[in-house]
Amino acid sequence: MDEIARQAGVSKTTVYRALSGQGRIGESTRRRVLDIAERAGYRPNRLARGLRRARTGLIGVVVPGIEGQFYARLLEGVEKALQDVDHRVLLTMSRGQREYELVESLLDMQVDGLIVASETDEPEFYTRLLERRVPIVFIDREVPGLHADLVATDHFQGGVLLGEHLRERGYRRPAFLSMTDSPRRIGSVEDRWCGFRSVFRNAALLEFPFVASAERYQEDHPEAPQPETFSELCRHAVAGALEPLDGFPYDSVFAQYDHFALALIDALKAAGLRVPEDVGVVGFDDHDFTGYTEPSLTTIRQPLREIGLQAARRLLERIEEPDLPAAALRLPPRLIARRSSEPLAAKEQP
Amino acid sequence: MDEIARQAGVSKTTVYRALSGQGRIGESTRRRVLDIAERAGYRPNRLARGLRRARTGLIGVVVPGIEGQFYARLLEGVEKALQDVDHRVLLTMSRGQREYELVESLLDMQVDGLIVASETDEPEFYTRLLERRVPIVFIDREVPGLHADLVATDHFQGGVLLGEHLRERGYRRPAFLSMTDSPRRIGSVEDRWCGFRSVFRNAALLEFPFVASAERYQEDHPEAPQPETFSELCRHAVAGALEPLDGFPYDSVFAQYDHFALALIDALKAAGLRVPEDVGVVGFDDHDFTGYTEPSLTTIRQPLREIGLQAARRLLERIEEPDLPAAALRLPPRLIARRSSEPLAAKEQP
DNA sequence: CGGCCTTGCGTAACCGATTCCGCGACCCAC
DNA sequence: GTGGGTCGCGGAATCGGTTACGCAAGGCCG
Known part of the structure; x- marks a missing residue:
C-alpha cells in the first residue's frame, strides 16, 4: 500500500x-x-486487516475426524455457507482427544467464532468460553447444562420413525445397539433411545465397547493389530458385543450408526442368522453405500449438509449480534426403508 | 503483553x-x-506474530469436496501431519469451480504454503505461483508441464495390478470405464489406463459423462431432479453410459472409482447380467463399504492417509528450504481381491 | 464579506508480537 | 585503573491495513 x-x-x-x-x-x-x-x-494482507479490525473472517471448526462421512457431510455444508460470505474454515480434528488444546489454538489465531462438532463432554471449558462471549455453535452435540446454540437432527423423531417402522413391519422384540458410553453420555443417542422407547416400551439395550477412532482403539488395545479402516474397527467391536449373548433373543436391532449396522449384519450372518428373515436391522445415517449392501440397509437420513449450513449461518448471526438468545435447532430426519427390515409377514409366507 | x-x-x-x-x-x-x-x-495473538514474522503456521488446502471419502482420507493425513508440528489447515472446497479465487484468498490470508488436490488443469495459474516461489505440493494430480512437487498413488502400478488380477482369474475382454474427460485430462486415470493396457492390449474404453459434484450435475442438467448423494449421481451417469450399448460385449470392467463400480453393478443387474458370473467388476479406492456390498468389490486400496501425510511433510520441507528440487513421490497401491471378480473357472464348473 | 458547511486529502496513532540497536552496570585482565 | 567483554534490559521501529482527527480550499448563505 x-x-x-x-x-x-x-x-x-x-x-x-x-x-x-x-x-x-x-x-x-x-x-x-x-x-x-x-x-x-x-x-x-488479511492478517493485517484482521489484526486491526479484530475480525479475521476465520471460523474455527472442530470435528473428531472426517473419515466417517458423517462429519464430512456436515463440513461440506459449513464450508459452503462460509464460502458464500467470503469466510474461511480453519479445520482441526480432535481424534477423540486434545479438543481443548485445539480450540485454544484456534482462538489464538483469532477466529471470529467456533463450530464444534465433537465428542467430549466436560461443560466447564465451554462454559468459560461462553462467558468470555466467544461465539460458538455446537453441532449435533448437546453439552449438558450448557446454554448454547445447537443445530442437530431431531434424534428423538429419528428414534420414533425407526420404532414405528419396525412395529409396522411386525417386529416385536427389538434391541437398541449402542456404545458402552451412551446413551447416558451422548445426547443424540439418548434422544434416539427415548424416541424408540416411546414406541417400544420393551426395547432392550445392547452395548459394545466404545470405538471412536483408530488412534483411540490403538490406545485401548495396544497389542491388537491396527484396523485400517473404520469399518474394520466396528467389526471388531460388534463381534465383541455379541459374544456374551446366549443365542440371539431379539427379532430386530436398531444400530446407532450404519457402520455398526453393517458390522452387525456380518456378525449375525457369521452366527448363522439371516437378515432380515431372522433378524431385522436398521441403522442411522444413510451412508453412501447403504443402498448397495446385502441386504440393503433401512436407515435414517440426517440432513447433514443442511445442519452444517444452518450452523454456519447461525454462527455468523451470533458474531454480528452477540446478545442473541441461545437456541436449539432440530431438523427433521427422513426414513429410508430398504430390505434389511423387510416385513415379518413376508418371511412367514415362503 | x-x-x-x-x-x-x-x-x-x-x-x-x-x-x-x-x-x-x-x-x-x-x-x-x-x-x-x-x-x-x-x-x-498468532495474527500479530504472523504479520511480523511472515510465517503464520497456516497451510491452505484445496480439495473439490470431501463427501467422496477419497479427499476426506487425504485430508486426515494432511491434518495429522500438520497438527503434529502445530500448524493449522485452512480448508477450502472448490466444488469443481472457483479454484483460483480460493487459492488467491488463501494467499491473502498469508498461508505459508498450499496443498492442492483438485481437478482443474490450467497450468498457467500455478506456473505463476511457482515463479513467485509460493510453496505448493500437489496431491494426486499431475499438472501437465508443471515442474512441481507431487505426491500420489502409483496409478500405473494400480492399473497393472488390476489387469494382472483379471487376467489371472481368466478374464479376456475387459473394458475400462472412465469419465468422458479422461484419460486425456486426468493424469491419474491416464496412468491407470496405461498400466492396464500394458497387461491387456485389447482393453476397450467405455466412457460416460463427467460427474464431479451435485452442483456441477445441476449445471449440466438444469431441469433434472437433484440427486441427493454422490452415489445417486453416479448411478445416473453410469446408466447413461450403458444405454447406447448393444448387449454387453465385455467380460469384465475396470471402473475408475468404487462409486462407479457399484453403480455399474446395479446397472448390470438391472440389465439381467450376473456379477461376477457374467461380468467381473473391479473398482478403485477401497471405500469403507466395499466389503459389504453384494457382491463384495475387488478394488485397489490407495494409501490415501499416507499420501496426505507425505504431502504435508514435503510442503513443510519446501517452506523451510524453498530451493529444493521438485520431486514426485508415488506410493504403491494394494490390491484388495473380493468376490466381484471371482475366477471364471469357478463359474464354468457349476 | 464573515460564518459555516462540505469536499478531498494528509498526519499520526493503533492493533500486538517481534527485532534491531544500544546503554548502563558489572566483571575480568592487563 | 582503564580497555574490552558480557549481562540484563529498554526504546523505538516494524509488519500492513485501519481509523480518529484535523486542515485547507471552495461553495453557499445571510
Missing part, C-alpha cells in the same frame, strides 16, 4: 479510501489509485 | 524474552514475568 501511495503521489489513507470505498475521495484520484493497484497486482 | 509488562514493571521486550525463551534475560525476571502471564491467562 505504501508503494502504491508513493506511485500515485498520495497518502496511504487515500489509497485505503480508494480500495475500500470508505470515506470521501475524489473520483479522479480514486480511479488513478485503483488503476495503479490493479497494475501492481496488489492484494490486501 | 503491554499489560503484563506493566504489572511486572519491565518492558514489553523483556516480557517477550521471557515468553519466547529468546535472548538474554535474568532468571528471576523470567520467572516473575512467566508467573504473571500465567496468572493473567495470557495467550499470544
